[in-house]
Amino acid sequence: MSRTDxxxxxxxxxxxxHECQLKQADISQQLHMSQAKVSRLLKRAExxxxVxxxxxxxxxxxxxxxxxxxxxxGLNEAIIAECYEDRDEPILSAIGSxxxxxIETTLGEREVIGVSSWSTSLLRTVDAIRPSKHLKAERVVQIVGGIGNPSVQTHATQMVTRLAALTGAEPQLLPARGVVSSPAAQKVMVGDTYVRAALDQFKRLTIALVGIGALRPSAIFANSGSAFSDEEIDGAARSGAVGESSLRFFDSEGKPVRGPLDDRVIGITLDELKSVRRVIGVAGGQQKVEAIRACMKGKLINVLVTDRFTAEKLL
Amino acid sequence: MSRTDxxxxxxxxxxxxHECQLKQADISQQLHMSQAKVSRLLKRAExxxxVxxxxxxxxxxxxxxxxxxxxxxGLNEAIIAECYEDRDEPILSAIGSxxxxxIETTLGEREVIGVSSWSTSLLRTVDAIRPSKHLKAERVVQIVGGIGNPSVQTHATQMVTRLAALTGAEPQLLPARGVVSSPAAQKVMVGDTYVRAALDQFKRLTIALVGIGALRPSAIFANSGSAFSDEEIDGAARSGAVGESSLRFFDSEGKPVRGPLDDRVIGITLDELKSVRRVIGVAGGQQKVEAIRACMKGKLINVLVTDRFTAEKLL
DNA sequence: TACACGGATGAATAAAAATTCATAGCGGTG
DNA sequence: CACCGCTATGAATTTTTATTCATCCGTGTA
Structure with missing residues (x-):
């Protein structure tokens, strides 16, 4: 049997x-050979x-x-949205969708979703989720307290509530401000039954949905006013912080930057975040590139949703 | 869910x-979706x-x-051998192999093979078959008598015997000359027990292996001498014959050409041949083109083995 | 607003394909 | 010549894939 044959x-x-779409069994009949041989020939052909x-x-x-x-x-998944302009609004729109x-297509049935409720990207994300009977989760947990003025806090609450409604899940609100005035105040808040209940869910999270922020310019910090003061941010920056997620700062390697602010934040810590199976970071835009990069380096997230401009800058 | 997504x-x-060679099940896990969806996506991708x-x-x-x-x-199968020169010897070599x-690769286990024993192409074919334990048949039947001088007859016998040996089959020789001197002689021969036994196998054939000949120039007719005389061939030609197979003549449409010679031939008829499931014609060469074409038009064969030069001329 | 149709969906299942297994032959070597 | 390692083989089996099926949902239509 020559090579040509x-x-x-x-x-x-x-x-x-491949072209006539016949089953291997049919081919084996037609060509008078065993199905095993057809299978082997096909493999060899490839x-x-x-082929x-x-x-x-x-x-x-x-x-x-x-x-x-x-x-x-080392991400588990990276999703890059098509986007025609390298400006914040189109980017938000693209990565939100x-x-x-x-989330719509990969959400399991029994998931416990943590949401870092105050990021604009996440707002857009939740807004873009369309209701579907197939979309089911067990619980949606607010993983950082609200920030800024009461209207923003309400927004946060609505987001968690809405996601819970969309997925038929139990909403678990974190009824506290994200940043309180002193460590003592934090201790008090953490003692609250409802706050405690939310915090206790952190170790049960199967998914966390987080935004990623640069230290500045920061729309969130600026607009909502009272999260952190400029001085506080300067302090974090001086300790090496290049970005934050869920009000927690990290350095250019993605390592948590400890500081006095930690004791005044009510919400998940970066270490707790890292122990969540699937942490989805949703972020994009020129200013955030370094923060996103750091976040990934430190494995604070394992899924990134971003736009093509940001992606190019990250590589 | 947008089209882009x-x-x-x-x-x-x-x-x-296709590239990472993962199973659909693994992909479905990794991408958090059902295996059915992966299968459907793959189909749609194609x-x-x-893809x-x-x-x-x-x-x-x-x-x-x-x-x-x-x-x-309307052939079941056509096999074209690579061949570098449009001359008889290279062609025989190529199509023989x-x-x-x-045959080696498509022979079933219980086949009854008929062999029109006196064609050069078939000789080369049988010679090229290599012994293999997997090659098994039930019976090898000589479907036309021997022609010409005794040495050629012996050759024919050897061919059937050899093919039978190669396939562990029972050889069924046709102990008679292919062309006898008169219809009466034919009747006598056909009365012979052994001749009869061979003829009786014709309807059991599952494969027939035949050569195809032009009327002239015909190496076989010329060399072996006494098959048919020039006058007899002229007669056949005048009746419309353009070629022959197993000593039976057919016209340009592949219809049998009846004539006085039919009653002097001992061997399978074209109609008997047509009723065999798989009739493999092995032939090539400039002179045979029209004969091969006719043979195919008349569905006298359903598998053709030829060379690329002949194939091109046939199309 | 009610209702039917078309299209998705995942679990279960049927179908198809790849692999295992037990042999067997070939070619090279001692 | 006997032995070994290698490859090929088809039947049986397992694994993988496609399809069926019962539902559900969104949408267009009366």
Missing amino acids: ELRMMFRVAHLY VEGV RVSINVPRGTYPQLEDGLRQQY AAAHY | ELRMMFRVAHLY VEGV RVSINVPRGTYPQLEDGLRQQY AAAHY
């Missing part, structure tokens, strides 16, 4: 299989390049970038 | 499946052109020609 057979089988499978990158998707991010930062879609 | 998913799944399967024609094979022959003449390989 073998190649001829590979082609013949491959043709019948190995030897008689080649090519995958086209669909327009508007960036698998190379995604792969680059996954590889370079993308994150929403990701 | 869908395409992204298709790509992602296709990549993991339909929508995200493309291309089949390369290996050098030295001629699937287009084969396909052309199959289609144009190819036919041998075809």
Whole structure:
């Protein structure tokens, strides 16, 4: 049996299989051979390049970038949204939809979702999730207290409530301000039954949904006013902080930056966050690049949803 | 869920499946979705052109020609051997090997093989079959008597015997000359027990292996001398014959050409041949083109083994 | 607003394909 | 020549994949 005969057979089988859509069993009959042989010929046809499978990158998707991010930062998943302009509003819109879609399609049935409620990206994400009977979760937990003026706090509450409603889950609000005036005040708040109940859910989280912020310029810090003062942020920066997530600061390697502020924040810690199976970071934009990079380096998140401009800068 | 998100998913799944060689089940886990969804995405990826399967024609094979022959003449199978020169000897060598390989790989276990023993192509074919334990048949039947001088007759006998030995089958010789001197002589021979026994096998044949000959120039007719006289061949030609197989003449449409010679031939008739499930014609060469074409038109064969030059002329 | 249709969905299942297994043959070596 | 390692083989089996099925949901229509 010469090489040519073998190649001829590979082609013949491959043709019948891939182009004529015949079953291996039919081919084996037609060609008077065993199904096992057909299977083996098909495999060899692929190995030897008689059959080649090519995958086209669909327009508007960036698998190379995604792969680059996954590889370079050890992410479980990277999702890059198509976006036509490198400005905050289009980016928010794009990553919001993308994150929403990701959540819609990958949410398990018994998940306990933690939401760092005050990020604009997350707001957009939750807004973009469309109701669906298939979307089910067990519980939605607010993982940082509210910040700023009461209207923003309400917004936060609504977000958790809404996500819970969308997924038929139990909402678990964290009825406290994210930043309180003193360590003593924090101790008091943490003693509260309802606050305690929320905090106790942290170790049960199967998913955490977090935003990522640069120290400045920070829309959140600026707008909502009273989260941290400029001086406090300067202090964190001097300790090496390059970004924050859930009101917790981290340095350029993603290591938590300890500081006096930690004792005045009511919410999940970065270490607690790291122990959650799936931490989804939703963030994009020129100013946030370094914060996102650090966050990934420190494995604070394992899924990133971002836009293509930010992705390019991260690589 | 936007179109882009869908395409992204298709790509992602296709990549993991085709390039990373993951099972659908693994992918479904990794991507947090059901295996059914992965399967459906893969199918859609192919339909929508995200995944493309291309089949390369290996050098030295001629699937287009084969396909052309199959289609144009309604063959079950066409096998075209690689061949570098359009001369008889290289062609015989090529098609002999190819036919041998075809038989080796497609012979069933319980087949009854008829062999039209006096064709050079078939001689080369049988010679090229290599012994193999897997090659098994029930019976090998000589379907035309011997022709010409005794040494050629012996050759014929050896061929049947050899093929039987190669396949562990019972040899069934046809102990008679292919062409006898008169209808009366034919009647006598057919009355012979052993001749009868061979003829009786014809309806049990599951495969027939036949050569195809042009009326002239005919190496066989010329060399072996006494098959038919020039005058007899002229007569057949005048009745419309353009070729013969197993000493039976057919016209340009492959219809049997009846004539006085029929009653002097001991061997299978073309009608008997047509009722065999698999009739493999092994032939090639400039002079035989029209005979082969006719043979196929008349469905006298359903498998053709030839060389690429002949194939091109046939199309 | 009610209702039917088309299209998704995942669990279960049927179908198809890959692999295991037990042999057997080939070619090279002692 | 006997032995070994290698490869090929088809039947049986396991594994993997596609499809069925029962539901559900969103949407267009009366």
